Amino acid sequence: xxxxxxxxxxxxxxxxxxxxxxxxxxxxxxxxxxxxxxxxxxxxxxxxxxxxxxxxxxxxxxxxxxxxxxxxxxxxxxxxxxxxxxxxxxxxxxxxxxxxxxxxxxxxxxxxxxxxxxxxxxxx
Numbered sequence: 201x202x203x204x205x206x207x208x209x210x211x212x213x214x215x216x217x218x219x220x221x222x223x224x225x226x227x228x229x230x231x232x233x234x235x236x237x238x239x240x241x242x243x244x245x246x247x248x249x250x251x252x253x254x255x256x257x258x259x260x261x262x263x264x265x266x267x268x269x270x271x272x273x274x275x276x277x278x279x280x281x282x283x284x285x286x287x288x289x290x291x292x293x294x295x296x297x298x299x300x301x302x303x304x305x306x307x308x309x310x311x312x313x314x315x316x317x318x319x320x321x322x323x324x
Contacts, residue, residue, distance in 0.1 A: 264313025271306035278303060 259266045278289070282296045293299045318324075 264310045264317065266310075268307055268310030268314060271303050271310055275300060275303040275307060 255270075259270075278286075278296055278299050281289075282300065286296055288294055289296050289299055291299050293302060
């Protein structure tokens with residue numbers, strides 16, 4: 201029984217995934233160089249990770265001010281989109297009303313943080 205399945209596998213030839221892998225594998229198992237092989241796919245650039253790290257740095261450095269600014273920009277954007285008819289978002293919360301409530305809470309927390317820092321610094 202195994203010899204019959206082996207015979208069918210040999211008659212069918214290599215699977216498509218093996219053909220694709222061998223086509224892009226280059227010589228002797230080395231990856232192709234995009235600069236010398238114009239048909240090779242470009243290398244993945246994890247730009248979003250750099251952007252997320254920069255936003256986290258800004259948030260850490262500026263604290264409640266950054267939270268307030270990003271929440272206000274997000275709230276304004278979702279408010280405008282909702283007025284234009286967007287009811288379901290790609291955001292985890294899906295419903296734009298929930299997203300607006302979430303961003304409103306973040307904005308309030310950021311403004312409270314700014315107020316409390318100002319109260320500590322200026323003593324009011």
